[in-house]
Amino acid sequence: MPFAANNPDRKSWLHVDKNSDFPIQNIPFGVFLTRDDIITIGTRIGDTAIDLGALHQLGYFDDIPLTDDIFLQDTLNDFIADGRKTWRAVRNKIAQIFDAENKTLKNNVKHKEIVLFRLDEIEMQLPVHIGDYTDFHSSIEHATNIGAMIRDFDNALLPNWLHIPVAYHGRSSSIIPSGISVHRPQGQTFPDGATEPVFGPSKAVDFELEMAFITTVANDLGEPIPADETEEYIFGLVLLNDWSARDIQKWEYLPLGPFSSKNFASSISPWIVTLDALEPFRVEGPKPIKPQLPYLHFTGKKSFDISLEVAVQPKNAKETIVSKTNFKHMYWNMSQQLAHHTINGCPINAGDLMGSGTISGPTTDSYGSMLELTWAGEKPIKMKDGSERKFVNDYDTVIMRGHCEKDGTRIGFGEVSSQLLPVFVKKK
Amino acid sequence: MPFAANNPDRKSWLHVDKNSDFPIQNIPFGVFLTRDDIITIGTRIGDTAIDLGALHQLGYFDDIPLTDDIFLQDTLNDFIADGRKTWRAVRNKIAQIFDAENKTLKNNVKHKEIVLFRLDEIEMQLPVHIGDYTDFHSSIEHATNIGAMIRDFDNALLPNWLHIPVAYHGRSSSIIPSGISVHRPQGQTFPDGATEPVFGPSKAVDFELEMAFITTVANDLGEPIPADETEEYIFGLVLLNDWSARDIQKWEYLPLGPFSSKNFASSISPWIVTLDALEPFRVEGPKPIKPQLPYLHFTGKKSFDISLEVAVQPKNAKETIVSKTNFKHMYWNMSQQLAHHTINGCPINAGDLMGSGTISGPTTDSYGSMLELTWAGEKPIKMKDGSERKFVNDYDTVIMRGHCEKDGTRIGFGEVSSQLLPVFVKKK
Structure with missing residues (x-):
């Protein structure tokens, strides 16, 4: 199911404006500085930035073979080097976590406080170290x-x-x-x-x-x-x-x-x-x-x-x-x-x-x-x-x-x- | 004394052929794989390669402000980033250590076994990660x-x-x-x-x-x-x-x-x-x-x-x-x-x-x-x-x-x- 995350019928429990570039079908990857001045790898749904490093530490990616620090990096290079199989598994898992039907994170106020950021709380960085x-x-x-x-x-x-x-x-x-x-x-x-x-x-x-x-x-x-x-x-x-x-x-x-x-x-x-x-x-x-x-x-x-x-x-x-x-x-x-x-x-x-x-x-x-x-x-x-x-x-x-x-x-x-x-x- | 290491009258206690490119006045920097398959930063005098990582661990650079792992790297980038003052201090120190008048390392058989390599024991690597x-x-x-x-x-x-x-x-x-x-x-x-x-x-x-x-x-x-x-x-x-x-x-x-x-x-x-x-x-x-x-x-x-x-x-x-x-x-x-x-x-x-x-x-x-x-x-x-x-x-x-x-x-x-x-x- 390489394109499971693209399912056009899926809605997210996070708010997404009608004309947003970032519905739950997008799930892009980026690097940002959080309100606590920590650099992390993240994604975005609507106007909410999501700390993937924190999500991983909280166990949300436990069924995917990932190194512990794969998202605790200042660039996406290591994640990218892991290859397409990993990108697809992670993207599909993110779609599941934020699916409107999935209550696990949605109902966990403590976890949401750690993982979710408003856009004005973060500062986007160069997403990769560009070799050539x-x-x-x-x-x-x-x-x-x-x-x-x-x-x-x-x-x-x-x-x-x-x-x-x-x-x-x-x-x-x-x-x-x-x-x-x-x-x-x-x-x-x-x-x-x-x-x-x-x-x-x-x-x-x-x-x-x-x-x-x-x-x-x-x-x-x-x-x-x-x-x-x-x-x-x-x-x-x-x-x-x-x-x-x-x-x-x-x-x-x-x-x-x-x-x-x-x-x-x-x-x-x-x-x-x-x-x-x-x-x-x-x-x-x-x-x-x-x-x-x-x-x-x-x-x-x-x-x-x-x-x-x-x-x-x-x-x-x-x-x-x-x-x-x-x-x-x-x-x-x-x-x-x-x-x-x-x-x-x-x-x-x-x-x-x-x-x-x-x-x-x-x-x-x-x-x-x-x-x-x-x-x-x-x-x-x-x-x-x-x-x-x-x-x-x-x-x-x-x-x-x-x-x-x-x-x-x-x-x-x-x-x-x-x-x-x-x-x-x-x-x- | 930025050019102290260039002193043309200095001889080394290491053998140097008459037409060698690498007398003690050269002291170039490179990266090599040792006989124990360890990557280290080194220099060369005559046909002897010198493990600077090991020299540093043995305390030979203690009077220069260097991080512990500066030579235990697979590229010279961090050392280079330290700037000209550091390069000069290290090069001058190497000249002193291998000066024919200096007996400290020369007479320490154990240290020499750790630090010195014949060229056929090592494999030279790309010395830097080239950004551009x-x-x-x-x-x-x-x-x-x-x-x-x-x-x-x-x-x-x-x-x-x-x-x-x-x-x-x-x-x-x-x-x-x-x-x-x-x-x-x-x-x-x-x-x-x-x-x-x-x-x-x-x-x-x-x-x-x-x-x-x-x-x-x-x-x-x-x-x-x-x-x-x-x-x-x-x-x-x-x-x-x-x-x-x-x-x-x-x-x-x-x-x-x-x-x-x-x-x-x-x-x-x-x-x-x-x-x-x-x-x-x-x-x-x-x-x-x-x-x-x-x-x-x-x-x-x-x-x-x-x-x-x-x-x-x-x-x-x-x-x-x-x-x-x-x-x-x-x-x-x-x-x-x-x-x-x-x-x-x-x-x-x-x-x-x-x-x-x-x-x-x-x-x-x-x-x-x-x-x-x-x-x-x-x-x-x-x-x-x-x-x-x-x-x-x-x-x-x-x-x-x-x-x-x-x-x-x-x-x-x-x-x-x-x-x-x-x-x-x-x-x-």
Whole structure:
């Protein structure tokens, strides 16, 4: 019964708002600091956070083979490394414990006091120690838009793009959870008309709307993973804002790819929604435009119908939704990405993060970056407060949200929200 | 007395061969498995490995503030995170313990039995858990050679190269210590004359001769490190063979840089030689060809005179030296690299690895890759056994060595040696 926890008819004895991203069918995993300043692994139902470390100590997982301290960790890495069988057993057990028909914990006031937290009592942490961060480039609309801006419309897609799930390595050390602010980066740019590069704050800080998946230990050095086996190694997904400085990127990116323009920060949503929870939302992906090499072939539906939106909120003003798109538009799916990543024997570990690349849809209001939405600043976006944006301004907060919905069940990711601060100034 | 351990007049009571890379002035740090299958942190004098965990338990470091288990670890990360003051105190203390005039350990047969190992009794491990791996591209000769092959001699260097210490992110999970074999990677290539990409084993597996430095915790998110403060955060250096598949690289690298062509393996030498041990070998670097932006300015000598060589050894045959070069040729030095890496606020942690990029010298026999040495296969290299090489063959072992020498003192890195095996075949 791998998907028992997905039962759409189950209700929880915990209160869940009608439009919550976190009904009892979700059961995501995260890491938080409790009101007692203890770090623990937890899950969330509605607006209640649940301390899995405490639940385990109280014996609620006694019929599952788990080490005593599996949830008393500051990251999910060990739990993830335990593999899919364990994730499924724990998720199914949580569904049982919080099922409206189950009175054991519901009627135990003492236990509930230990285990349950309001969201304002906890502080979400980075859910995993990220060993390696890979960022794909898998949206054909995004690749085409960028190519059209840099080159021209007729040669927008490079020749390799329809054959390779193109990717590059990103920086793990600057990945931060939702809620942490980011400083506008400084660096080198080469403005139009200049004869030498200049140094200063980036004038084109941008977001990139992405999803990212988190893996478990998958292979030894040298060993590829067949595309149809890859999902066994995908723990779950988060929202990812891959902050970018477009002017720095333009000057630095040849020949080895983006570096300073990207590695100053990437923000992720703190609750990892399991691949299992997304099972009901599988859809067919786009049809391949060109034949793909056999190692990239897969069977079944490997794309997911996840509605996404980006809001920009100026300081002391209301947010404006600047983009609405969907994860299902991605040309290359996660199975193809992992098959490609390992075809040369590159080892995948527990806690690796794999970004999708910017998710742009087919329409001009469904692009996943300001660069595309404003067409490099040519068409500024009008904000609700009357101001305009070409890129992200100091003190703007960028908020990304995502959810699936089908037959009355909604599974969501919450949000990744991060404010852009001015350039860092060292405290004296 | 930060450099007390460098005293060139000191002799050790341990035997050291005349041409050893590891006199008592070196005192590198590494991690090894002992004859009792215990992992410990150690150092090396001559051909004797020294268990620092055991030395500490026996009280030899009692006058230095160290946690009890600082050397009883499977990586150097915690020791490195303790900072330069600790590294210096420990290195100076080791120099005292093994000084020919010091009889304390020398005359204690029981302690020596616990602490000292022959090299054939131990197995070297990866010395650090590498959080992030950055690879620079800092040899002007290498960048020019590659540019000349891809473009033409007049436009060999891209416009940004003389302004930016160009870098990209590599993969941490496939970094392995000397002695571990590597499988020939499979992947996509686009051979000359083809109309579609083809799949198969790379036909152009290459080495890249590099040095790499390992850092300690340096900065918070957002905070740049001034160039003249960077050396405080450099623990030491190793040799790095950044394995590359040139045919895969050629087809995949635009627009986001190399990925599958690089992330199948990178091999490092197991003993980290501290920056302090290299102090006597500082030299001036190349004069800048163009003015550099102020954040890349530095004072003093930041280049190091390290002789390097690469040997290729076919199966059951003698090795052939295919390249001899020097680290001092690098156009951008480590201080500039770290200043650039952090100028946008990217955080640097203990155990990050920063590769120099391929180290090519000015002459055709001093290039750091087969791609350059054979000019993309046009000029095959003659081997001692009569065979020829355009790239690396199956069962070839690639060996890189490096050392400094001045006024009768030689400080070396030992070697990084790794055999190329045929494509991985899954065991039934």
